[in-house]
Amino acid sequence: MxxxxxxxxxxxxxxxxxxxxxxxxxxxxxxxxxxxxxxxxxxxxxxxxxxxxxxxxxxxxxxxxxxxxxxxxxxxxxxxxxxxxxxxxxxxxxxxxxxxxxxxxxxxxxxxxxxxxxxxxxxxxxxxxxxxxxxxxxxxxDFDPSELVVGVVCGGSDATSGITANPAVGKAFDMIVESGGTAIFENTGEMIGLEAIMSRRAITPELAVELKRAVDKAARYYTIMGHGSFAPGNAAGGLTTLEEKSMGAYCKTGSAPISGMIKPADLPHRRGLILMDIVPDGDPRFGFPNPNDSSEIAELIASGAHCVLFTTGRGSVVGSAISPVIKVCANPETFQRMEEDMDINAGKILYNEASLDEVGKEIFDKIVSLAAGGRTCSEKLGHQEFVLGYKTFEPVGPACLP
Missing domain, CATH: 3.40.50.2300 (Response regulator)
Structure with missing residues (x-):
């Protein structure tokens, strides 16, 4: 081969x-x-x-x-x-x-x-x-870092996620964008309450409106369904509210301007930082809008992600078919227990053993290493999780792809 x-x-x-x-x-x-x-x-x-x-x-x-x-x-x-x-x-x-x-x-x-x-x-x-x-x-x-398309999800979040792994990924995302690559973040259901802050980063006023609409749609969807993206494990891990979880999750986006918005299996028309709207359009028909981490990974891959970053505090073992998954562990105790499944120990930040910038660079280097024959922990362990269900989406408009 x-x-x-x-x-x-x-x-x-x-x-x-x-x-x-x-x-x-x-x-x-x-x-x-x-x-x-x-x-x-x-x-x-x-x-x-x-x-x-x-x-x-x-x-x-x-x-x-x-x-x-x-x-x-x-x-x-x-x-x-x-x-x-x-x-x-x-x-x-x-x-x-x-x-x-x-x-x-x-x-x-x-x-x-x-x-x-x-x-x-x-x-x-x-x-x-x-x-x-x-x-x-x-x-x-030959392959240049500017050609990379990288996605990010979080799963099994705890109180350390928004302090270590997520902001460190944000640093890595900034490096991807600065190098000319494409970084895709998702899950508008965990950005409820942050729509005004996020919209201010849009590169056009029209895109700002679309970003806010996407979060408003997620809030409506969750209201109709009667629950939000907050699991018992999040609470057991020290998170108190959906707002706290959302602020921690938002840190994954870094600080770059938002260049566009896509929906699952759309290919970004431009490089830079891109939001993926994963919440179905219309009235709820097929159940929970954010079924599980594996389905989100598949959606990012369908939009061209060469690899996917996965931040976790409590620990997750899932990988994926087609594109490698890099595990960024937020909690140093989790990393110690599950080291064979974790690629990056962002928990070092809690002990002042590394800075956010240093872990961000470690994540970026790990991404680049995959184009030089490197493998992730989930690949070495044979993980190939994949989930695809039913959803309904309307095409994005021109304002989403300025």
Whole structure:
């Protein structure tokens, strides 16, 4: 398998000109009924870059369709195997055509047509085996930090998150933007009450209005649902209110001007600091707007993130398919207990063993190292979590992408 050269920033060049820091074969199931077959194919390649994603729903959803199209043509993806039962409503033929048009090897297996479980698994294994050989010929080219797209989420937050990990990530985000890269933050549901402060950072008055509307939408959504983004674990970890959690989470954004707003699977039209609005549009239809950390990671990846930063105080072990996840641990006690899962110990800040600037630089260096063959803890441990459900979104307007 072609690999990046240690200590030299390189990437895999795709036919559309985009560059990936990973070179994986994605096996994607298109309905829950095909999940087992897809998983069985993937497990035959446990120690190779073959990863499982999928959409479990049967009736069509424009959000899921857009997400799968974006994920299967992500720059970290080199080839795609689509696994269908055959009678689901997901538009499998269109997705196959979309991937083929991107220049990637792709195959669609229909379990009903192929003849059942075993024949489909055998067909899938044969395709993946050939695809892995094909990926060895993918051109490796130089890669500059200005080409990086990096996302951030937080999960398992506690009272240390807003003091150490989140502001340290903010420093790293400033460095990404200063180097000409793209930094994407999300979760407007944890910015309620901060909309005026955030809007003042917009590069245009029109964008400022859109940022405020996005937070207002989140507040309305949570009100209708009857709960907000505040878990029992947050309280047990010392957080007192949603406002306190939101202020800590906001620190992840750094200090750069906000260049635009996107929704899941939108590709930023410009570099810089970008807000992703993850709360569905319209009245609640499919449940909680912020289901879990893994779904947020998938949304950032669908918008082109080469890697995702994950800040946590209480501790989280999730990684992701397609793009690496860097764990930034806020709490030094958590880091001590879960060191094998954590990439960065931001808790050093509490003990005056490092400054925010120093940890921010450590995070930035870790991001850059991924384009020089470096691996994250979650990658070494084999984590490939992936979640995709139902949502509804309206397209963003021109004011969001000035």
């Amino acid at each position: 072609n690999s990046l050269h240690p200590n030299k920033l390189q990437a895999y060049l795709r036919p559309d000109g985009r560059k990936g820091i990973r070179n994986v074969v994605v096996v994607a199931y298109l309905v829950e009924c095909a999940h087992h077959v897809a998983r069985e194919i993937t497990t035959r390649f446990r120690d190779q870059p073959v990863q499982l994603i999928g959409f479990g729903g049967c009736y069509p959803n424009a959000y899921a369709d857009k997400m799968m199209s974006a994920l299967c043509t992500h720059p970290n993806v080199g080839a795609v195997l689509l696994v269908s039962l055959g009678c689901e409503s997901f538009n499998r033929v269109r997705l196959e055509a979309h991937v083929a048009a991107s220049g990637r090897p792709v195959k669609l297996i229909g379990i009903q047509t192929t003849g059942g479980t075993k024949k489909s698994i055998d067909d899938g294994i044969a395709f993946v085996t050939t695809a892995l050989e094909t990926l060895q010929a993918v051109p490796v080219v």
